[in-house]
Amino acid sequence: MYTRDKHAKRAYFVGPVSPAPPPLPASGESPSLDWLSSKPSSTKDEEKEVVPAKAVAEAVTKRGREAARCAIKELAVKANTAVAEGGSSHRDLLRLIDDLMQAK
Known part of the structure; x- marks a missing residue:
């Protein structure tokens, strides 16, 4: 607790607080994927293999879900x-209860 101008001030943090992730675009596309799509394709011979968009989307989605699950588990432990x-x-x-009882 600190005092300033003879007024006591204290902050109370009860319960976990976490920033909400940004909402996903409704179309399912992300701005970063749009940006990548606008760039020219690679011309290196070893990079000419074409991977179907569905396979890439599934891999990205799976990795995102796994990362989210891991972050949620970590937050649950902290909470x-x-x-x-x-x-x-x-x-x-x-401390809040004690302060309220003293202020009574």
């Missing part, structure tokens, strides 16, 4: 730790 007894959110909630 459970924060709200568990002795965690940062638990301590802040107890």
